[in-house]
Amino acid sequence: MDIDDLLAEVEVDSVPQEKRDLQELTRAWVAERVAPELLPWPESLMDRVLIRIRHQIELVEDQTGNMDPKANFKLIIIQTELERFKFLVRSFLRARINKIHTHPLHILNGHTEHSASALPLLAPSEYQYLMSHQALLSQHYASSFLSQFPASLQKLDDTTGGISMIDKPDEDAAVFCRCLRDVGEILVEGTDIRFEMTRGDVYVVRWSAIRGFVKSGDAELI
């Protein structure tokens, strides 16, 4: 353990939970916007953030009648903060919905695989949305033309004939990432490139190569 590690530990402990949540939310937001595939739903973080937003909204509503200029000024600051938080959450959710739209069946498969684990891919509401959206779409296709097709061609998730109908995100897309903890040597699959990532390094690398480190928090996307 060297001085950097010690410093890192001190940093984390001295920061209050609220500030860490903001940091985490921002990190999740950036990662979700940059990563080619959907990331697991950060349930506890979102719960905390949403509860705090509700508190602040209540506080603002309580204090609005107060005409004391000092309180009013404080209120403006709180409201500005609130708007920013709301923006972060909104943008985060929209980025996820966008991905759910683009690769619904792929994500659904991933979700069923992970549903037993502690980190589900989708929030319950997102799962609901995905299912009803898929139902709507297939119903729309069916009533528009698919119902008149021969029965063997009516499926939407057909994988026969060499081409899978389930669209997948490009997992080899390049992303920018910053290393937060030393992770040692990384091998980029399919190539013979090896490199060492140490704390603070910034790399442009294939998503598939560093996916595990981002999910475990050893690296962050930027």
Place this chain on the structure above:
Amino acid sequence: MYGETGNKLVQHAKRTQALAHLPPYQTEMVRAVTREVRDLDKDVASILEPFAGSFNPSTEPATACALLVNHLCMRRNKRCLLAYHRVRSDKLEEMCWAGIDVLERQPQPQSHKPGSEAPTMGTDSNSSSLSPEEEEYVRQYSDLLAAYKGQWTDIDLTGSLEPPKDLFIDVRVLKDAGEIQTEYGAITLTKNSQFYVRHGDVERLIAQGYLQRLS
């Protein structure tokens, strides 16, 4: 020729992607492609009939090739149709998110030009550019969207995706919008007046074109 209509349909979809509005639904083409698929399927059945289920591709390479071509054409047509419908439904969803009432707006583009309102009342002023299935889809999708949004009441999912900079902004009223309630009392929005208001209070009105944001 096999697949020609399907190809046209895809070109149509490609064009649709770049357009701001939705061009009329190509009922005829969709029907033609569907018909082609059914004809091909019948062909396949009639080719296979004499073999009575014991068809061996290696002994009859010519027939096998014909079957393969037919199958590929059917699959390709299906993909074309799916792509066409997906592009259109994506577009419709986008409009739902942007808060545009697609069903209401449909007849409008024709009566939009001043001075030429009388002649457009002719044949196609009633026809919508959506197919009945698409109208149904839009209706159900807006319900779905509303339900999903309802779970995030505090956030306002369809709100602006621009990062907020200032809590208060200057706006100019473009159209009379009546009175709105804000935390600082009621404001009457009359045309050409100017206000300094909270962004969140008037965001909706800006999106609907009642107000203009002054920078």
